[in-house]
Amino acid sequence: MLDHDPEVVLRTVGLTKRYGRLTALADLELEVPRGQVYGFLGPNGAGKTTTISLILGLIAPSGGHAEMFGLDTRTHLSEALRRTGAILEGPSFYPHLSGRDNLRVWGALSGSIGGRRLDEVLELVGLQARGRDKVRTYSLGMKQRLGLAAALLHDPDLLVLDEPTNGLDPAGMREFRQLIRELGQMGKTVFVSSHLLNEVELMCDHVGIVKGGRLLTQGSVATLLGRGQALEMQVTDPEKAVQVLESLDWVEGVKRQDDRLVVDAPSERAAELSRALAEHQIYLSVLRPLDSSLEEFFLEVTGEEMSR
Ligand SMILES: Nc1ncnc2c1ncn2[C@@H]1O[C@H](COP(=O)(O)OP(=O)(O)O)[C@@H](O)[C@H]1O
Ligand SMILES: [Mg+2]
Structure with missing residues (x-):
């Protein structure tokens, strides 16, 4: 921890995951710079969800480890997660409650979140006008934005998002990409996975390409493309x-x-x-x-x- 570079918010060191004979992830070395939108790009089955589940401590690695803010997640997971917000596949909400009340419930899990903060995050994701409507009346894009609002409740420095635009229509995808760009401009570090090339190109400053559980390359989009x-x-x-x-x-x-x-x-x-x-x-x-x-x-x- 002493040699932690404050400019690297998220790092994996030799991160490996095996399922029986299948190596889902081999020796992954990620470096996510502070304040960047980092696109974790790879086709289906590449190991993106596995990586994110490992980072968030939802599954145990077969080897290696992850660090957030210089904190080793093997020993300091809850401390690291306090500064992290996440969306995994399809956040679940109570359909009969309003978006705002869902956020209140969600917020209650992570300490006390005041009403003002609920309105702030609703505004941030563009749901202020619909915050008091029941979630069952929301489109998929709105539910996904509510998921982002929930992830932002405790004002995390790092966001970890697993294919957040999956299943959205083109307009919904565009809105969501725009939101992520704005979070980047606000100084948040965003680690977002995608299997869509153009999406990463449009949304990210940094990219890591993963395939068959291996990281093929990573770096700034501008440098990698030599545009x-x-x-x-x-x-x-x-x-x-x-x-x-x-x-x-x-x-x-x-x-x-x-x-x-x-x-x-x-x-x-x-x-x-x-x-x-x-x-x-x-x-x-x-x-x-x-x-x-x-x-x-x-x-x-x-x-x-x-x-x-
Ligand atoms: N619980 C599991 N048991 C066995 N194999 C798994 C499990 N989870 C994922 N895998 C395998 O690990 C590989 C990577 O999966 P995943 O991380 O979900 O890829 P991606 O999210 O990039 O589509 C795939 O071959 C997948 O079938
Ligand atoms: Mg996945």
């Missing part, structure tokens, strides 16, 4: 073009495939680049920023497609 840091071009004299481009000190590298070049350079220098080539009588027929989408990236690291 805007590559230019694709077709030129009249590729061989000479490579020489010219490599002589520019702000070009990091050039890859060539026939007359198609991929240049590691900031996309805002495209004009300078074409001028440099023209000075050597090399002309461009195509020049565009290479927008490596998470999908391409995912394909690259997993060799497999994933549902969007």
